[in-house]
Amino acid sequence: MNLYIDFGGTNFKYSFDNEEIIVLESAKVDLVTFLEEQISLKKGIKNIAISFAGQVRDGVILNAPNIDLKELYIKRFIEDKYEINVIVENDLNAATIYEYSKFQDINSMIVLYIGTGFGCGIVIGDKVLYGKDNFAGEIGHIPFRKTNHLCQCGRDDCLELSTSGKALRGLRLNEIDAQTKQIFLDGLVHSFFTVLNLLNCEVYVLGGSVISNNIWLLDFLQEEYKKSSFYKLRGELKMVLSDSQYGNLEGLKIIASQQQTKDKTNGKI
Numbered sequence: 001m002n003l004y005i006d007f008g009g010t011n012f013k014y015s016f017d018n019e020e021i022i023v024l025e026s027a028k029v030d031l032v033t034f035l036e037e038q039i040s041l042k043k044g045i046k047n048i049a050i051s052f053a054g055q056v057r058d059g060v061i062l063n064a065p066n067i068d069l070k071e072l073y074i075k076r077f078i079e080d081k082y083e084i085n086v087i088v089e090n091d092l093n094a095a096t097i098y099e100y101s102k103f104q105d106i107n108s109m110i111v112l113y114i115g116t117g118f119g120c121g122i123v124i125g126d127k128v129l130y131g132k133d134n135f136a137g138e139i140g141h142i143p144f145r146k147t148n149h150l151c152q153c154g155r156d157d158c159l160e161l162s163t164s165g166k167a168l169r170g171l172r173l174n175e176i177d178a179q180t181k182q183i184f185l186d187g188l189v190h191s192f193f194t195v196l197n198l199l200n201c202e203v204y205v206l207g208g209s210v211i212s213n214n215i216w217l218l219d220f221l222q223e224e225y226k227k228s229s230f231y232k233l234r235g236e237l238k239m240v241l242s243d244s245q246y247g248n249l250e251g252l253k254i255i256a257s258q259q260q261t262k263d264k265t266n267g268k269i
């Protein structure tokens with residue numbers, strides 16, 4: 001049995017194998033207590049795969065700006081204590097693996113997810129781009145515009161302070177004041193053209209709760225793209241909405257099954 005967890009800035013979602021997905025409030029979950037309870041309640045957990053809204057490297061949570069965490073070495077902690085394999089992945093990388101799995105015959109993709117924060121996943125040459133520290137795609141913390149708020153990364157001008165669910169304070173774009181809406185859209189256009197012009201990928205996927213609550217943003221970005229001088233040269237851009245609000249969990253399932261296949265091939269199972 002596998003346990004899949006998506007630990008987001010607002011919601012904590014989990015499921016066992018392909019069972020029903022249960023949603024809790026992230027602020028009310030202590031991860032270690034939750035895991036130890038589940039391990040004792042459900043006998044036979046073999047793998048735990050967790051996606052985090054934050055920076056992760058080698059199973060260690062380096063920084064999770066929107067999540068209060070006590071145990072950062074979660075993989076080592078659980079694996080040392082129980083005979084359970086633990087996978088820890090950045091949430092956008094997990095989502096990107098899921099989004100990319102739906103397409104054949106392409107080898108590059110950009111995934112922009114706007115939920116509590118703002119993240120970007122990148123596929124180049126048929127591979128997810130992780131970067132040296134597994135930080136590639138941290139678009140939300142690119143300096144954009146000074147605000148009166150401090151990002152938990154330490155800056156007051158991060159893109160996600162202007163363009164994210166946090167910036168909208170839980171409201172839809174058409175419910176928020178005109179100035180906040182305009183700043184949000186400016187940040188979205190800025191980030192969209194940044195990834196488009198830097199990476200020139202084949203497919204652009206928009207996802208996350210803010211996008212699914214404001215699906216007109218897809219048409220908005222297409223219109224912005226058509227205003228760009230590159231439109232004449234590049235032609236139409238393939239841009240789609242994510243079809244799942246559980247992309248992170250779906251990506252974890254793919255990662256876990258790939259790892260099991262690899263372990264079988266290497267004779268570990």
Ligand SMILES: [Zn+2]
Pocket residue numbers: 140141151152153154155158
């Ligand atoms: Zn930041």
